[in-house]
Amino acid sequence: MNRRALLGGLFAAASVPALSACASGITSLDGRGDAAGGGGSSKGGVTIGTANFTENQVLGYLYAAVLKAAGVKVTVRPNLGTREIVIPALEGGDIDLLPEYQGALLNYLDPKATPTEEGAMQNALTLALPAGLQVLPYGTAEDSDAFVVTRETARKYGLASLADLKKQNGRLVIGAAPEVKKRRVGAVGLKDVYGAEFKEFKSLDSDGPLVKGALKKGDVDVANLFTTDTDIEAEDWVVLADPEHLIPSQHIVPLIADRKADDTVRKALARLGNVLTTADLTALNRQVDKDKKDPEDVADAYTKQHGLAK
């Protein structure tokens, strides 16, 4: 715990954009040391898994596009399920690489983890990961969880921040993916940190048609969405502020099995991480969700356009 706090403090200062340099510096502090640089090999091909929401498919195919361009043989297995399902699959060897999110991943690995700043989180992740897995340098793009209400609900109950939820304890219905019921950035943390208790938790989906439909219809008052969802702005929904920093910042970070992490993979994913911005990712998500384009096509077009693939 002490060591983590210390390292967290050290790297809190050293975060921000010099990403590849900074982040690879962090990874080399990894207890498994240089094994991260050698040992693994992507020669036999890399299987990329993705979780059950649009953005994760987009990221998976972006990873695939840059890896292919680097001469790695890739297979993408889209839409496998929640983090709770895909990480054991990564440990079990069914897949080798996952697009992940710093804060949520850290909460999954260590629910008591305190770092909320990206450098410190990267570091804490390295310590919290089980043997055989590692995180690669995190990218520029961010996507966080958001708890969202309609403009009308915000007005009716006087909601502007998560701290306001407590006043309405037992009155509001929250809607989110089923796993969020047990997650810290979810029902657990909302209660622990903000004292918020809901009338009901409705199991819906990850920023998908169910949760957004339920929010629109008024079946739920508070909905868990992602900050990269353009519908939040389009529908004039209100993102509740988070004064206690329950929701960590979340840079996108590749989580990979040691056995596949070689320099080819690192370099290719680091380049993508530096190029892809939050705005880019938001636009790509939109193309898939609204224009019904394939995540694979969208990813290929993007990587070509930005010189990441031919």
Added chain:
Amino acid sequence: MTIDWSWIADHTDDLTSLTLSHLEAALTAVLLGLLVSLPLAVIAHRVRPLRGFLLGASNVLFTIPSIAIFVLLLPVSGLTRTTTVIGLTVYSLVVLLRNTVEGLDSVPVRVKEAAKAMGTRPLRTLLTVELPLALPVIMAGVRIATVMSISLVSVATYIGDGGLGQLFTDGFQRNFPTPVIVGVVLTLLLAVVADALLVALQYVLTPWKRRRA
């Protein structure tokens, strides 16, 4: 709800590979189901005390939701094709066991006694007399198991497999009907074609039925 024809035209390769993967899962499950159910059916048919237990146990298996079986297999076989196939095999097994036992029961006792009187050994009787005579009922089971498996494969989409079922979750997440419609139609087509082929196979396998007709 309109169909986006250009999407279909752009995805013929994907649709072909999903269809093949769908078919492979269903057929493997039926074949494995046959392999397991045949000996079990013979036991259930011959050893009366075990009959109730075997049929009862398989009927209970049938009441467990398929998605639960897939999820409960995750610690054993992970997010793999194996999980899908084992899950589907369980269901095909139930149908096949029931029909095979029924088929063996339908063989007239006189015929079996005649074989015995001619000095035919039990195993030979089973293979050359009982099973061929039970074939129509067994084949009826194979047809039901095949159609059912083809329809059930898509449930495995919840564990990242599921062949054409992937079109359902994809269309659902993106509010996009075209892949869903295509998935339903292709599943039905697969079932109809597979069923017709099985009817043809049965025709080939039971020449004595033809002569009578």
Added chain:
Amino acid sequence: MYELFKNLGTWLVSSSQWSGPDGIAHRLAEHLQYSLLATLIAAAIGLPLGLLIGHTGKGAFLAINLASFGRALPTVGLVVLVFLAGGLSMLPVYVALVALAVPAIVTNTYAGMTAVDPDVKDAARGQGMRGRQVLLQVELPLALPLILTGLRLALIQVVATATIAAYVSFGGLGRYVFDGLAQRDLVQVLGGAVLVAVVAVVLDLALSGLQRFLFRHRTA
């Protein structure tokens, strides 16, 4: 494995697990409601259809093939399709469950009708009974055992499949299966599965008991 079943025991008997909107009692009631209503609707469609085909002998080929077509319908696809067409309600779930149940009811009703001895029907007509009287007073009672078997089969399948309601945000015992999958909480998944199986087996035993009671004077 042992651990899983031990935890299942704890899960099933803990009183907190039984109360509240996500409690077993409420989920059980929802599940029964979905299953019984879907089977009733399916019976309202399938029974007249099966009786008509059996009575007139017309359209049998079509009906039997449609039934096997219905068996091939992928439930997940059907639920999603109706959801996309009509929005979020229980309708997608009921459509899928009814589509699943109708074939079993039609084929068994038809089979029951064809099993009625033609001589008996002739005798009834000879006594001056009209078509409808023959159907209701002779054929239907004689076909009843098989008709009930069809209803039983349909109900069991519907109970197992009603788990799908949870996929589109509704309740029932499927909630435990889908939530347990998302949370990788296998105890919850197993709990849901066991409860579904218990409901199906109990309903099956109850219905077959009823069948035996009703037809206790008949020889099989």
